[in-house]
Amino acid sequence: MDEQLTARSKQILQAVIEDYIATAEPVGSRTITRSHPISLSPATVRNVMADLEEMGFLVSPHTSAGRVPTDKAYRFYVNSILSAGNLQQGNQEEILKRCNFTGKDVDDVLKETSRLLSATSSYMGVVMAPRFAAHVYRQIEFVKLGSHRILAILVSQSGAVQNRLIQTEQEILQEDLVRMSNYLNELLHGLTIAQVRERLLQEMQSEKARYDSLFARALKLSEEVLGDDDREVFLDGQANILDQPEFADTAKMREIFRAFEQKNLLLDLLDRSLEAEGVQIFIGADSPLLRMEGMSLIASTYMTGKDTVGVLGVIGPTRMGYGKVIPIVDYTAKLISRLLEVE
Amino acid sequence: MDEQLTARSKQILQAVIEDYIATAEPVGSRTITRSHPISLSPATVRNVMADLEEMGFLVSPHTSAGRVPTDKAYRFYVNSILSAGNLQQGNQEEILKRCNFTGKDVDDVLKETSRLLSATSSYMGVVMAPRFAAHVYRQIEFVKLGSHRILAILVSQSGAVQNRLIQTEQEILQEDLVRMSNYLNELLHGLTIAQVRERLLQEMQSEKARYDSLFARALKLSEEVLGDDDREVFLDGQANILDQPEFADTAKMREIFRAFEQKNLLLDLLDRSLEAEGVQIFIGADSPLLRMEGMSLIASTYMTGKDTVGVLGVIGPTRMGYGKVIPIVDYTAKLISRLLEVE
DNA sequence: GATTAGCACTCAAAAGTCCAGAGTGCTAAC
DNA sequence: GTTAGCACTCTGGACTTTTGAGTGCTAATC
Numbered sequence: 203m204d205e206q207l208t209a210r211s212k213q214i215l216q217a218v219i220e221d222y223i224a225t226a227e228p229v230g231s232r233t234i235t236r237s238h239p240i241s242l243s244p245a246t247v248r249n250v251m252a253d254l255e256e257m258g259f260l261v262s263p264h265t266s267a268g269r270v271p272t273d274k275a276y277r278f279y280v281n282s283i284l285s286a287g288n289l290q291q292g293n294q295e296e297i298l299k300r301c302n303f304t305g306k307d308v309d310d311v312l313k314e315t316s317r318l319l320s321a322t323s324s325y326m327g328v329v330m331a332p333r334f335a336a337h338v339y340r341q342i343e344f345v346k347l348g349s350h351r352i353l354a355i356l357v358s359q360s361g362a363v364q365n366r367l368i369q370t371e372q373e374i375l376q377e378d379l380v381r382m383s384n385y386l387n388e389l390l391h392g393l394t395i396a397q398v399r400e401r402l403l404q405e406m407q408s409e410k411a412r413y414d415s416l417f418a419r420a421l422k423l424s425e426e427v428l429g430d431d432d433r434e435v436f437l438d439g440q441a442n443i444l445d446q447p448e449f450a451d452t453a454k455m456r457e458i459f460r461a462f463e464q465k466n467l468l469l470d471l472l473d474r475s476l477e478a479e480g481v482q483i484f485i486g487a488d489s490p491l492l493r494m495e496g497m498s499l500i501a502s503t504y505m506t507g508k509d510t511v512g513v514l515g516v517i518g519p520t521r522m523g524y525g526k527v528i529p530i531v532d533y534t535a536k537l538i539s540r541l542l543e544v545e
Numbered sequence: 546m547d548e549q550l551t552a553r554s555k556q557i558l559q560a561v562i563e564d565y566i567a568t569a570e571p572v573g574s575r576t577i578t579r580s581h582p583i584s585l586s587p588a589t590v591r592n593v594m595a596d597l598e599e600m601g602f603l604v605s606p607h608t609s610a611g612r613v614p615t616d617k618a619y620r621f622y623v624n625s626i627l628s629a630g631n632l633q634q635g636n637q638e639e640i641l642k643r644c645n646f647t648g649k650d651v652d653d654v655l656k657e658t659s660r661l662l663s664a665t666s667s668y669m670g671v672v673m674a675p676r677f678a679a680h681v682y683r684q685i686e687f688v689k690l691g692s693h694r695i696l697a698i699l700v701s702q703s704g705a706v707q708n709r710l711i712q713t714e715q716e717i718l719q720e721d722l723v724r725m726s727n728y729l730n731e732l733l734h735g736l737t738i739a740q741v742r743e744r745l746l747q748e749m750q751s752e753k754a755r756y757d758s759l760f761a762r763a764l765k766l767s768e769e770v771l772g773d774d775d776r777e778v779f780l781d782g783q784a785n786i787l788d789q790p791e792f793a794d795t796a797k798m799r800e801i802f803r804a805f806e807q808k809n810l811l812l813d814l815l816d817r818s819l820e821a822e823g824v825q826i827f828i829g830a831d832s833p834l835l836r837m838e839g840m841s842l843i844a845s846t847y848m849t850g851k852d853t854v855g856v857l858g859v860i861g862p863t864r865m866g867y868g869k870v871i872p873i874v875d876y877t878a879k880l881i882s883r884l885l886e887v888e
Numbered sequence: 889g890a891t892t893a894g895c896a897c898t899c900a901a902a903a904g905t906c907c908a909g910a911g912t913g914c915t916a917a918c
Numbered sequence: 919g920t921t922a923g924c925a926c927t928c929t930g931g932a933c934t935t936t937t938g939a940g941t942g943c944t945a946a947t948c
Contacts (some may be wrong), residue, residue, distance in 0.1 A: 230911050243921050266911045266928045307696075307708050345684050345700045353650075353704050357688050361696050365650050365706050390891070440783075441802040444795070452793050540566040573940050585890050591941070609898045609940045 212283065213240065214250050215259055219279050220273045223521050226447045228268035239486060271328055273486040273520060276498070280483050286504040289529050297322055297533060300402055303541065308362045311541065313436045315514060319534055320439025323527045325518030326462075328499075330472045331434040332511035335396040339363050342386050342424055352379070354427040358395065360506055366427045374419070382420035399428055435465050435472070446519050448496065458495045467491045472513045475501040479510060481532050486520050500527050502535035506542040514538065555626065557593050558582065558602055562614045562622050562729055566864050569790045571611035616829040616863060619841070623826050623867055632872050640665055640876060646884060651705045654884065656779045658857060663782025666870045668861030669805075671842075673815045674777040675854035678739040680705050685729050685767055687722040695722070697770040701738065703849055703885060709770045717762070725763035742771055778808050778815070789862050791839065800837050810834045815856045818844040822853060824875050829863050839863055843870050843876035849885040858880065 205217070217238045221229040231244040231251060240247070251269055254260045259275040262268070271279070301318050303311050312329045319327025337358035345353040350373060356364045389405070402421055405411055411418040440462065449455050461467060471489045475482050482492050484499040486492055492499060500522075501515030514535055516527050550558070560581045564572040574587040574594060578757050583590070594612055597603045602794065603612040614622070655672045662670025680701030682841050688696040693716060699707045723754055732748070733741050748754055754761040783805065792798050804810060814832045818825050827842040829835055835842060843865075844858030857878055859870050 228911090232911075244911095245921055245923095246919085249920090252913080262912085264928060265913095266926085268911065274824055340690065341688050343686055343688075343698070345686075347683065347700075347702060347704055351704070352699060353706070355686070355698060355700070355706065357690075357696060357698070359690060361690055361694070361710050363698065363706070363708050367704050380748070408862055441799065441806055444802060450795050452759040452787070452795060452798070455795070455798070456784065456787040459787060463784055571940090575940075588892050588894095588942095589890085592891090595942080605941085607899060608942095609938095610900075611940065841935095 207278075210242075211250055211254060214247060215254055215271075215275060216279065216283050218251070218254075218260065218269060219275060222271055223384075223523060226521060228263055228270050230268035233268065234431050240253050271521075273488075276485045276520055276524075277483075284525055284528070290492070290526050291529060293322055293526070293530050294533055297530065297537065301537070308360060309434070311538075312434075312512075312514075312528075315534065315538060316436035316438040319514065319516050319530070320442060322534075323516045323518065323531050324442050324445075324524075325516050325522060325527065326437060326439045326442060328438075328468065328472070328501075328517055329436045329513075329514040330469070330512050331436070332362070332506070333433055334358070334362065334364060335394065335399070336509065336511050337395050339390045339395060342390075342427070343385050344383055345424065346374070346379060349373045352423070354423060356395075356424075356427045364427060365523050368423060368426050370423075378416055381416065382423065385417060386424055389441075395428065402428075425477075435468055435471060437462060437465075437468070442463060443518070446521075447523065448519055454495075458497075461468050461491060471499060472501065472515075475499075475513045475515070476503060476510065479503050481528060481535070482526070483528070492517075492520075499524055500524070500531045502531050504535045504538045504542070506539070511542075550621075553585075554593055554597060557590060558597055558614075558618060559622065559626050560599075561594070561603065561612060562618060565614055566866060569864060571613050573611035575612065613665055614864075616831075619828045619863055619867075620826075623828070623871075627868055627871070631868055633869050634872060636665055636869070636873050637876055640873065640880065644880070650842075651703060651885075652777070654881075655777075655855075655857075656781075658877065658881060659779035659781040662857065662859050663785060663872070665873050665877075666859045666861065666866075667785050668859050668865060668870065669780060669782045669785060670857075671781075671811065671815070671860055672779045672857040673812070673855050674779070675700065675705070675849070676776055677701070677705065677707060677717075678742070679852065679854050680738050682733045682736050682741050683740060685733070685770070686728050687726055687766065689717070689722060690720050692716045697766060697768070699738075699767075699770045707770060711766060711769050713766075721759055724759065725766065728760060728763050729767055738771065745771075776812060778811055780805060780808075780811070786861070789864075791862055791864065797838075801840075804834060804838060814842060815844065815858075817854045818842075818858070819846060819853065822846055824878070825873060826867070826871075835860075835863075840864050843867070843874045845874050846879045847878045847881070847885070854885075 214234065217234045217240065218229050221233060221237060231247040234247055235244050237241060251260060255269065259270055259272055259278065260269040263270060284294045297318065300321060301314065303314060306314065309331065312331050316327040316329040337360055340357045340359045343355040345355065347353055350370050351544065352370060352374065353367055354366050390401060393401060402425055406421050411421060416459045440459065441447055443458065444455065449458060468491065471484065471491050481500065481502045484492055486496060486498065496519060497517055498520045499515055499517050501513050503513050505511055515531050557577065560577045560583065561627065564576060564580060574590040577583065577590055578585060578587050594603060597667065598612065602615060602618040604615055606832065640661065643664060646657060649657065652674065655737055657676050659670040659672040673881045680703055682698045683702045686698040688698065690696055693713050695711045695713060695717065697709050697711055733744060736744060749764050754764060763853050783802065785796065786792055786801065792801060811834065814827065814834050824845045827835055829839060839862060840860055840861045842858055842860050844856050846853045846856050848854055858874055861870065
C-alpha cells in the first residue's frame, strides 16, 4: 500500500489533505508553502503535486484550480500518516462531561450515545444496538391487561427489555400466567435469546407440549415476544451536516437525507464493521451509501464482557477531521463497553 | 371574523390561495383569470386584489410581482372557506393500508403513527405521547440482574411500559423483591400514575414505613421508576420539507432543522393544542416556533376512552394543502383513539 | 356605476459581459 | 534537483442589459 512515497511527497500530501480538511477549498501550491513550514518553492511543490496526481492521490476539479485529495489519499492519510501518531488527545473530559447515563435503560443509553458522538464530533453520530438475539435470557413476565390482552415482557441479563402486546383468543387466568412464566424461566434460564428461539421450537414438538396444553400455550406466547429482531439504529446530528460547505447545494442535501432515512442501507454498512474488531474506517467508495454522498464512516465495535455486540461511530464528509474523530470513536466505544460490562 | 367579504372577493381570495399553494409563486391577476373559471377581466381582479391587500389578506413581495396570501388569509381560508365543505375525502384507505400496528407496544405505535402522518401528508408528522402520569397503574415488577442491580418495570393499564435500571447499595434478596412488588401492587392498584406519585410521598411519611424497612425500601425503589416524566415526541419526515421550494435556500433549511432539534419548543406548541379538543390549526404567527420558519401546524388531540391524552398532527409550510391534510389528521386521530380504547 | 381596455411604469430574475485572482505547466536559469 | 519567470486557463464576483410578468391609473364601454 505504501507505494514508495518519499518523505517529501508524504509531507506535501499531508499538507494538502489537512488544508483541504480545514477549508473545503481546492488547495494550490502557493497556499501550502505559506501555511506549512515547508522550505520549498511553490514551483517545486507543484512538481510533487503533479506526481501525486499521476499516482491518483489528488485530482484537480479543473485546469486552474488547486487540487483535492481523492479517497485513496484519505485512506493513505489514515493508514500511513495518522496511525504514525498524529492523533489528538484530550476529548475524554468533554465526553465524560457530556454523558449522563444514570438510571437509563439500555436503549436510552445507546440513543444518548449517538447524541454524544454527534455533539463531540460535530458530525453525525450513529449507534447500532446489540442484536437482541445475542442477549442472555433472564426472565419473562406476563401482565394481564384485559380479558384477552396480555403484555409480555422479556428481560435480558444485561437489562434490555422487549415487550409486546398480545391478543389472545381465549381468556387466560392470572394464575396460569404465573405458572407459565415459571415454566419458561426454568426452561430457558441461562440461554442466549438465539438459543431460546431454538429451544422453543424443540419444545413445541416435545411430548410435554402435546399433553400439557398450558405448557404449549406458554411456548406459543413466548414465541410472539421474540417475533421481530430488527436491529435498532440510532442516528443523531443530521443537522450537523448542513453546516458542511460541500453539501451547501440543496439537491445534494436532499439526497443525503433521503439516503439516511432508509435505515437499511445504514444497517448493511454497520453490519460490515461488525466483522472485525476495533476502529475501522470506511471512506467513500467503500460503501454504496457513502460513495454516493461523499461521506466517510469511522466505526468501532463495542462489547459486553467479551462478546462483540454492536457498532457505533461517526459519519461525516470524506473531508473529515480524522485525527480528532478517530480517538473520539475509539474512546466512546470503550466507554460503552465498560458500561455494559459492569451492568 | 367574516369582515364582510363579498362573495366575489371570497372567490378571488380562494383562487389566490389555491394557486399559491399549488405553485409557491406570487400569483397575479392574469394567472387567476386563466386558471380559474372566473368571468372577469384581469383588470377587475386587480381591483379586488388591491382591496384585499388593503384589508391585510394579501401582500406583494415587491411592486411588480403577484400577490401572496398572509397568515390572516390562510386563517380565513381555513375557517370560512374550507369549513364550508371543501375538504377532500378518500385518504382513509391509504391510511389504513399503510398502518400496521399489530403486536407493537404503545410507543412503537405512536412512532409508527408519526411516520404514517408524514407519509400520507408528505409534510412532517408529529405525535406527542401521553404523559405517563395520566396512565393508570397496573403493576410493578422488579427483576434482579446482579447483586446490586435491579431492573424496575412499571406497567400501565393501557400497556405502556417504563423501565429503569437501579443500582442499590445493599443487596436485596429475590424473595424480598417479590414481597415488595406485592406490597406496591396492592397499595397502588387502580390509581393513575400521578396519584401514585402522591400516594408514595404520603406513605413514606407513614407509621408503617418507619418500622417496616422493607416497605420503606420498596417505596424508595418505586419512586425511582417514576423519576422522569418528560413527554416523548415523535417527529418524522423532516426530509419532506426539503422538497418545499420556499425552503430551498440552505440557510433557511438549517434554521428549521436546528429549531426542530430542540424538542422543547415543539412540546410547548403541542401542549397548547391539548387545551382544546379536536382539530386545531396554528398558522405562522400563532407560535414562536412556526412564525420564524413560516410553517403551520394542523393538530388534533387523541384520547384513550374518554380522556384526552395526547396530540398528533402535521407540520408543513403555511402554504400547505389544508384541504387534504386536515381530514388526514382528523381521521388519524380518531383511528388512534379507537386503537387505544380497545386496548 | 361597475367593468374593461390600454398604456406607462416597475422590478426581479436570467442572461450576458468583463475583470481580477489563483492556479497551472513549461522552459530556462541557478 | 530546485527555482524564477511567463503565458495561459478557468472560476467567481461585480456589473449591465434584457425580458417578462405584473401593477396602477385613466379613459372608454356596457
